[in-house]
Amino acid sequence: MRKIPVDKNLFCLPWTQTLLGTHVRGKVNFMALDWLTRVNFDPAMLGICVGSGHASNQAIRETGQFSVNVPTVDMVEVTDYCGIASAKQEDKSKLFDVFYGALEAAPMIAACPLNMECGVVQTLDLPTNTFFIGEIVAIYTEEQYLTGGKPDVKKIRPFLLTMPDNRFWAVGEHVGNAWKDGVKYREKLKRQPADGQAGTRRQTENGTTAAGISNLIEKQQVIETVNRLFINTDNRDWPRVKALFSSRVFFDMTSLSGGQPVTMTPQDIVDGWEKGLKALRAVHHQAGNYLVSIGDSEATVFCYGIALHYLPNNTSRNTRTFVGSYDMHLVRQDEEWKIDRFKFNLKFIEGNPDLEAG
Ligand SMILES: Cc1cc2nc3c(=O)[nH]c(=O)nc-3n(C[C@H](O)[C@H](O)[C@H](O)COP(=O)(O)O)c2cc1C
Numbered sequence: 001m002r003k004i005p006v007d008k009n010l011f012c013l014p015w016t017q018t019l020l021g022t023h024v025r026g027k028v029n030f031m032a033l034d035w036l037t038r039v040n041f042d043p044a045m046l047g048i049c050v051g052s053g054h055a056s057n058q059a060i061r062e063t064g065q066f067s068v069n070v071p072t073v074d075m076v077e078v079t080d081y082c083g084i085a086s087a088k089q090e091d092k093s094k095l096f097d098v099f100y101g102a103l104e105a106a107p108m109i110a111a112c113p114l115n116m117e118c119g120v121v122q123t124l125d126l127p128t129n130t131f132f133i134g135e136i137v138a139i140y141t142e143e144q145y146l147t148g149g150k151p152d153v154k155k156i157r158p159f160l161l162t163m164p165d166n167r168f169w170a171v172g173e174h175v176g177n178a179w180k181d182g183v184k185y186r187e188k189l190k191r192q193p194a195d196g197q198a199g200t201r202r203q204t205e206n207g208t209t210a211a212g213i214s215n216l217i218e219k220q221q222v223i224e225t226v227n228r229l230f231i232n233t234d235n236r237d238w239p240r241v242k243a244l245f246s247s248r249v250f251f252d253m254t255s256l257s258g259g260q261p262v263t264m265t266p267q268d269i270v271d272g273w274e275k276g277l278k279a280l281r282a283v284h285h286q287a288g289n290y291l292v293s294i295g296d297s298e299a300t301v302f303c304y305g306i307a308l309h310y311l312p313n314n315t316s317r318n319t320r321t322f323v324g325s326y327d328m329h330l331v332r333q334d335e336e337w338k339i340d341r342f343k344f345n346l347k348f349i350e351g352n353p354d355l356e357a358g
Contacts, residue, residue: 011163021067022059032083055087063105230285246340317352
């Protein structure tokens with residue numbers, strides 16, 4: 001991989017688009033603002049970077065107050081206008097319905113789903129910009145933007161800016177969970193051989209990445225779990241069969257028995273299987289054609305399966321064969337894969353259906 005140097009003034013990371021609210025000589029004003037960041041946890045502080053020549057800059061110096069408002073994707077045009085028009089030449093005071101919280105010179109936009117009012121605690125003058133650090137006095141939202149009491153980015157619908165292509169973007173897909181995915185990654189690292197390279201995406205000699213290898217290992221462990229289900233069942237090792245299931249299992253044998261799928265405990269399942277297979281001399285499951293996909297601490301498995309029941313009897317028709325496929329779902333619990341969905345899809349039955357009747 002060859003890295004190439006690019007212009008160091010290239011602003012290529014997406015920023016959250018906001019509108020900075022101030023009082024410019026007593027008049028409401030808003031400017032487009034992207035350069036902002038949270039800078040302290042407690043007390044909650046926000047850092048904003050405002051060009052030295054902007055009317056907003058002078059306003060913050062005079063009042064020591066400002067607001068940061070998060071517009072929705074429906075407000076792209078008016079937001080951009082606030083970034084090309086200066087209060088020095090154009091009146092932006094009537095663009096929005098505003099409201100106030102505790103601070104008298106920090107107007108907030110009613111139409112924005114999120115509003116913060118801040119009081120300046122530090123000012124850092126840089127060559128072309130000023131970095132104002134404001135303590136967040138209050139944050140406002142509305143019930144409609146919350147899910148489970150927390151602001152929901154899907155409902156807020158903010159937008160982002162990339163430069164120098166100067167384009168606005170909606171927020172994309174939910175791709176992971178903070179403070180959780182790292183825990184999973186740590187678990188994966190623990191399962192990797194300790195060769196000092198764990199955690200990197202180092203390419204192996206055949207071009208496979210460490211993450212790819214980790215995925216293969218997971219898939220193999222999932223297949224082994226399903227294989228153990230069949231082998232332990234054939235061995236009628238019920239405690240081991242039970243241990244392969246999650247505490248509740250969505251169990252669907254309706255292609256064979258009719259009725260409806262049910263939710264069962266591992267004990268219910270092994271009790272049923274122990275009883276159903278008791279009379280047989282041998283049970284033999286053969287599985288293959290595995291298709292496994294690994295997700296977020298979960299896995300789905302499709303496989304072919306043949307179950308052979310053997311019981312010598314007077315008719316000499318000693319076997320019964322169930323041919324079909326399985327759909328299973330597994331979850332990762334305490335470093336192990338557990339089956340929490342089990343579905344058999346019968347294709348056909350061959351042989352003696354009344355084996356036990358002799
Ligand atoms: C999309 C966009 C984002 C902007 N982000 C910033 C920013 O983060 N900091 C800044 O100082 N100026 C930024 N600007 C420029 C100001 O918003 C612009 O100069 C504005 O006219 C200043 O208004 P004022 O003079 O009324 O304060 C941005 C402009 C646009 C169009």
